[in-house]
Amino acid sequence: MAGMGPPPAVADVRRAVRLALDDLAPGSLVLVACSGGADSLALAAATGFVASRAGLDAGLLTVDHGLQEGSDERAAEVVRLAPALGLVPAEALRVRVGGGGGPEAAARDARYAALSEAAGRLGAAAVLLGHTRDDQAETVLLRLARGSGTRSLAGMPARAGLYRRPLLGLGRRTTVAACEGLGLSPWDDPHNLDPRYTRVRVRERLLPALEEELGPGVAEALARTADLCRDDADALDGWADAAYAEAVVRDPAHDPDRDSDRDSAGDSALSDIGGGAGAVTLAVQGLAELPRAVRLRVLRRAAIAAGAPPGALSAAHVLQADRLVTGWRGQRRVEVPGGVGVVRRYGTLVFARQPASPVS
Structure with a gap:
């Protein structure tokens, strides 16, 4: 029907992206890191939509870790989809994953190194990452289990240098619904179901068990905890900066x-x-x-x-x-x-x- 707006989930993701980009000057280049999963695919679609209306240039980067058979073709599929989402340029970045610090940490280090290199080469003002509130909750639980301090329990920041995470206030259900509303078909990475990875066990076993025993809203509560810890850590760090200079x-x-x-x-x-x-x-x-x-x-x-x-x-x-x-x-x-x-x-x-x- 003419005049009807987008589905609520689509509108929510677009609104989050709009708020994340509202400080950029027209003509700035924004890059989306997109794996093809629901979170980053919903983010990519929203960024293409928002950027075109805000006078921004928007592109896409996808990282091929080379850890699975056919990973190069999946990366190529994401790149081929990018123009339809309004994202040009689009590149697949092939990385070599080392063995230091465990497979998850090694893949993350290789990924961020490739994204940072590409952002610098292309002159990007920001790189958007598709982490959601659920990812934040998982991060807080993982760090809590390690006995981390306030700064670590603050989780992932919404902004850190070039990197921005517009979706930290939204749950994974919203990104899945946004893809459905736009007719997009996300790719389900089998690594996201592999119990050998600690984060997968937290996602598939621990968080559901907490929800069952404590009731719904655990992920939201953990994300709020991260926000409160970040405020405390920022205040303490500011005090420590002044105390260090004096000492x-x-x-x-x-x-x-x-x-x-x-x-x-x-x-x-x-x-x-x-x-x-x-x-x-x-x-x-x-x-x-x-x-x-x-x-x-x-x-x-x-x-x-x-x-x-x-x-x-x-x-x-x-x-x-x-x-x-x-x-x-x-x-x-x-x-x-x-x-x-x-x-x-x-x-x-x-x-x-x-x-x-x-x-x-």
């Missing part, structure tokens, strides 16, 4: 508290780790007065600034460094990843790389 000792040689905790263990430990370029020195007194949640963030920043790889720096490492502040008993050096050592000396904590062993 850094710019000239350790002229620290007025040099004698406050002088001991031979600290002197010998400092000689073991060095203290030159790249070393970070923090005043202990200021650290001790901070709330623990802020202090641990400050110590993590110092370790990373001194050369510790963020991905390898665990909460356990930071807690060991924290004991040099809160449980000082003359301990020797604490070691964290990246060859970085931490010692307490003359009222300060020094984070520095260990000097290279001399060549004999």
